[in-house]
Amino acid sequence: xxxxxxxxWPVGALVxxxxxxxxxxxxxxVVILRLPEGRSLWRPASACPGCGTALAWHDNxxxxxxxxxxxxxxxxxMAISWQYPLVELVTGAVFALAWLEFGPTADFxxxxxxxxxxxxxxxxxxxxxxxxxxxxxPGILAGVVASLATQRVSWLxxxxxxxxxxxxxxxIVAGYALVTGAEGMGLGDVKLGAMLGAxxxxxxxxxxxxxxxxxxxxxxxxxxxxxxxxxxxxxPFGPFLATGGLxxxxxxxxxxxxxxxxxxx
Ligand SMILES: [Zn+2]
Numbered sequence: 108x109x110x111x112x113x114x115x116w117p118v119g120a121l122v123x124x125x126x127x128x129x130x131x132x133x134x135x136x137v138v139i140l141r142l143p144e145g146r147s148l149w150r151p152a153s154a155c156p157g158c159g160t161a162l163a164w165h166d167n168x169x170x171x172x173x174x175x176x177x178x179x180x181x182x183x184x185m186a187i188s189w190q191y192p193l194v195e196l197v198t199g200a201v202f203a204l205a206w207l208e209f210g211p212t213a214d215f216x217x218x219x220x221x222x223x224x225x226x227x228x229x230x231x232x233x234x235x236x237x238x239x240x241x242x243x244x245p246g247i248l249a250g251v252v253a254s255l256a257t258q259r260v261s262w263l264x265x266x267x268x269x270x271x272x273x274x275x276x277x278x279i280v281a282g283y284a285l286v287t288g289a290e291g292m293g294l295g296d297v298k299l300g301a302m303l304g305a306x307x308x309x310x311x312x313x314x315x316x317x318x319x320x321x322x323x324x325x326x327x328x329x330x331x332x333x334x335x336x337x338x339x340x341x342x343p344f345g346p347f348l349a350t351g352g353l354x355x356x357x358x359x360x361x362x363x364x365x366x367x368x369x370x371x372x
Pocket of ligand 1: 154156157158159160180181182183184185
């Protein structure tokens with residue numbers, strides 16, 4: 108008898124991981140919507156913000172329900188934010204990447220927790236312009252515990268990552284306050300930087316910071332140039348830093364080692 112395991116049935120395992128990721132993404136949508144408002148994540152069940160009708164289970168299936176309803180509430184016809192299917196799809200896709208990279212290991216579990224936290228933080232920062240301490244602070248601790256447990260990143264690299272990630276943003280915040288005399292950046296980015304460092308270790312963190320600052324800076328420049336935003340409009344940096352964290356998780360160590368080895372020479 109063939110026992111179905113990830114090794115004997117790799118496609119099935121991957122499909123299962125994607126479905127699991129879509130379901131987790133659906134929960135992250137609830138976190139993004141409710142956590143900043145201090146509402147319970149568990150009760151009541153999801154309802155339309157327009158008419159308050161509780162969603163039936165078949166109207167609450169990740170991605171498929173959005174497509175079946177053509178993006179509108181069944182009862183009142185109010186448009187459903189495209190944030191919902193986007194968060195679900197991104198979570199499913201990133202879980203698949205993590206599975207392909209780490210397979211059925213503790214590293215996969217750590218990666219799933221890390222990317223779940225990053226996606227929630229991105230959504231909350233984009234919507235509410237805050238990075239919640241209730242995710243980032245336990246995240247710093249979780250990163251160190253994960254490094255002790257799996258040793259994919261050594262505990263020393265993890266602790267150095269916290270110091271570098273937190274330190275870089277602390278310097279930016281202090282510098283900005285000195286130059287402008289105003290508090291333009293909050294400490295949320297400092298704690299998120301420290302959390303990235305804890306999970307990634309200082310080497311992959313450097314690449315994550317590079318990617319985050321490059322993508323965030325590029326988009327901010329483009330928006331300024333086309334007049335989409337004014338110079339004073341704050342652009343939430345969390346989603347870019349989180350994107351850097353994802354890239355750092357999958358490719359950071361390799362890129363930094365390739366760089367340190369003189370580009371593979
Ligand atoms: Zn409605």
